[in-house]
Structures are given as structure tokens and as C-alpha cells.
Amino acid sequence: MVIGAILLDGCVGTTPDQGLGMKAPVMRIFVLDTSGAHSPETASLGDIIHDTAVRTLQSQGYEVAVELAQADAALNTSWHARPGKVGSPTGRVYLQMSLTSLDGRIIRSTEVINGMPAGFLTKSKVADLVHAKLGEFGPAPLAR
Numbered sequence: 001m002v003i004g005a006i007l008l009d010g011c012v013g014t015t016p017d018q019g020l021g022m023k024a025p026v027m028r029i030f031v032l033d034t035s036g037a038h039s040p041e042t043a044s045l046g047d048i049i050h051d052t053a054v055r056t057l058q059s060q061g062y063e064v065a066v067e068l069a070q071a072d073a074a075l076n077t078s079w080h081a082r083p084g085k086v087g088s089p090t091g092r093v094y095l096q097m098s099l100t101s102l103d104g105r106i107i108r109s110t111e112v113i114n115g116m117p118a119g120f121l122t123k124s125k126v127a128d129l130v131h132a133k134l135g136e137f138g139p140a141p142l143a144r
Contacts, residue, residue, distance in 0.1 A: 025141040026107065028063045029099070030071035036079040041118055042093060048123045049077050049095070052130040061140035073099050073107055077130075082115070093118045095126070097133055108137070 031053045037043035054064050065071035080094040095113035100106050112133045
């Protein structure tokens, strides 16, 4: 799946055009496990990312689907890393988040963490960053 580093669609409350000019609201979101951990430190943050995403989406009025087939869209988070420069003690990590429709179209994509040294990551910092990025989604369409 191609993941961009910028917001693609301005509104998370709708999916791409479903025909006849109508847009179906995104109400049920399935939260996938975080992929791409490059170290034990980033792997240990997967549960924090997942739990924070679930709690934040629910607090905004979204329903978190138990199975992908029950969802309108899927939330995917993935780690990416760049090796450190010569003489640098650590590489830089990136956490990307994307919301995709079940047919694979990207609804929204953004970077949660952009080039932070892996050693600076804490559970609370990652939780705060995930919460803040999901807060940008705004309330669920029917919760407004």
C-alpha cells in the first residue's frame, strides 16, 4: 500500500465518490496492527498506538469495528526508518498513518512522527502524537 506523507482528502467523514455523486460516510473503522517495526523499541509501541487509536476514534463518535469486513475503512499505521549518518548514534524513525476504504483508496494519510531519533520515543509521547493526529479527523459525521 502506498502511503503518502500529506493529507490527501480534506474530510475523513466521507469516502471517495461512490457513484451518482454521493459520498458514503465513514462511521466504522477497523484499526490494523502497526507494521514495520525496525527495533524492539518501536515494536513495543505497537499496542500503545493501537489502543490510543481505538480510544481516540471512539471518543470522536466513530465505531471501531472488530472485523475488517464490518468496517467502512481501515486505519493503518506503519514504521519507517532511515539509518543514522556516519558518526551518528541513532537512525531516525517515521510513523505514518493512513485511512483507506475497503477497496484500497486512500481517504487520508499523514505522518505522526517525522524523523525523530528512536531513542527519544516514549509510550506517552507516542500516545500523545497519535491522539493529536487522530484529533485532526474531527468527530464522526453523525456525531457532529
